[in-house]
Amino acid sequence: MTATLVTGGGRPRGPQGGSTQHTPGDPARESLETRAPKRKLDPQRIAAGVSLGVIAVLALIALARIDISIPGMFESVGNAQRFFERVGGLSFPEPAKLLQLTVLTVGLVLTGTVFAAILSVPIAYLAAANTTPSHTARAIARFIGVFTRALPDVVLAMVFVLLFSLGALPGILAIGIHSIGMISKMFADAIEQIDEGPRLAIRAAGGTKLQEFTVGILPQVTPSWVATVLHRNDINLRGSVILGYVGVAGLGLEMSYAFKSLNYGLGLGIALVIFVLCVAMEMISGAVRVTMLGENAGKGVFVRLFSRRGSRPGARASVAGGAAVGAGSALAGEASVAPVFASPVFASPEAALRRPWTGARARGVFFGWLAFAVVVAGVVVSEINWGDFFTFWAKLPPVLASFWPPNFGSYGFERIFFAMIETVEIALAAALITFVVSMVLGSFAARNVAPNRAVSGGARLLLVGIRGIPELILAIVLIVITGLGAQAGTIALAVGGVGLLGKLIADSLEEVPRGPERALIAVGSSRTQMFFGATLPQGSQALIGHTFYLIDTNIRAATLLGIVGGGGVGYYLLNAGQGSNYQLVGSIVIMILVTVLLVEGLAMWMRKALR
């Protein structure tokens, strides 16, 4: 073997002088090098890899251009001190007014989210591959999802403020329609992941399509759907502050008024209230999830975002399975492996008609009615002017006409275009910072990577804390305090992203098969070698997917950042809206739509190519 290798090694073969030419019938003379198969490279993978590199370079350039300097930041901390001296501390609205505004804000967000969830059910049914009646229906449903997701809720609110009398309704509709995109996509994903068997059983018993859905599908997707709606509600509460800038009632409107009248103390006071509200809502929805879903939390990325890893879905089942004792059955005395556990014994079918009250049932009924009451209360406090639904049709054609034809007004195309570029730069730069920080923090949060439990536990706790921070509020506070625009916006976005990406990275790393790690430890590698040799390669695919998800959400968030003074195209969007220059609004919206759809298309292609 060795001889062949040596003799063949340096001898050139074939006309090219390379070692690619194969001489059949002379295997002994073939070198190992020539006999080894050449690595086949898929052109799509190469293209995806190159794109990945290009994006990384672009992100670096963007970061350099935004010019976040550490000394600059320290200097702005000094600014902040002077700022607070000048402002004279935080102030708040009157308690009664504050309560009313808070209730209204939560109410309209909740109503909007529920509205979106209801509309998302039929759209998800048509969009899911296993329930859709036809390819056309599926294409239409998916288009609705992509389109509503790409359309910023601020723009929707701008339109609805023109159509409806002022108040909560424009906000509800804007949140509702914009949220359909994400909710219907997650709902459809959940439908596609169901076990088809129960559905087939309903069909075999003569059930209709609708019965297949309510009995066979709905119970299976409920945990995932609930998690999605709760998560979206949190996002919507965080986003609701922006809607105030375009005239939607609530805390956001009050805050924008305060900043406009240069009452920074009051503005920041309200920002703090919203901040606390977001954190409180996050904790409440976390508690709801645990109560409602327990350990059988189902599948899907949003369920995973909230579930603690390591919980076993089957753990409950074994406890609950009791033994059938006594009942006059044809098969008394069956073998049962599970322990007897509070299983009620019914004397007859008549006696079993009344469902016994167990703790679990009582809790279920209580929380069910509570959830219903909360939603009803949300609708009530939003003070919806239902009459608007009859009158707005008349306003619709002229309002829509005022957006057409799109033009760039006095700014000109170039100025808007470069503002859009700045938005993309902010998104990319923030994603880069987030990625680097999350790689470190997320790796240490993964139990199989961290040196001990204390480190992983601490890192997890830190990630949970960061996720509680609403990035838009953080951006507003940073912008107001430091006086910086794009830099403050980028940092706010980057911080917000760590909570999401860090958690997803930690989970992906923990989920890799443990065998290869043990194998590397067995050959005597260090922990670092194990990480780079076994853990990271196995988790890299999920990692790239999550990073693109982050870039995707960053672009959407960055377009809004300008509205609060964080740089980019949002500034022009707000200006155009306030100056009633709707043709400019129209052209900016088209630009945002194109950018968002391009990024989404790119992300989809990358995920497929690098699979």
Next chain:
Amino acid sequence: MHEAPNLSALPETSAPAPVITVDGLTKRFDETVALDNVSLSVNRGEVLVLLGLSGSGKSTLLRHFNGLETPTSGEVSVLGERVNRLSGRNLRGLRSRVGFIFQQFELVGALTVLENVLSGALGSLRGPRLGLFGYSRELKLRALGHLDRVGLLDRAYQRADTLSGGQQQRVAIARALMQNPEVLLADEPVASLDPESSTQVMALIREIAAADGLTVVCSLHQVDLAISWADRIVGLRHGALVLDTPAEGLSKAEVMEIYGRVATPTDELEAVNRELVGA
């Protein structure tokens, strides 16, 4: 919308009335032939086993009986209806008269046992159902009665996925009974169960069939079980019908012979088997 199979209304004739007739049934999935010109007739009250290896076409044949599959060519009639010509409401009407038991039980794990049994009545109800409130007291009482019959009344309000495999299959049987079926189809009902649960489930099906006068078609791959359980055995191989015999009085040698004809995967093995039996 029927309440009970009206047996007394049927004309009493000397020749038993066929409940299922299959005539020249062929089914292709792309290139593979799943069923190859199968003709068969099953009489009322018969308990028939379809015997064959996995991939021999048993499940596909069963699924033609309630219209879950449509033939490439040939005719299938069940309870006087031409299954392959039915659609929409008429097809659902026929399905509600035919109970179907799956190998993997196919219960909705997140729902209670009682809700799962009640879902068997959906074919005779209009509109969707959500939760126990959607069903009448009378239906609930019937469902509980069926649960009592399969020995699981006490489990009525447990989540279905907290039961063992054998218990889940008995719930599935109760669900099928909820349809007031005239025909019961079972697709490898015990293939996912341990021997003890298998015996219980097979005994239960047999007992219910006798008590309610059901026609049963059950696919199995275990020859011994088929012989001790069925009235009649039909063998399938590569989608073709290769055996049709009463089960009663089959001897051990005949079992071997059946095994050779039904369960041998390749023709060479079959030739060897024929030689052995002949010797």
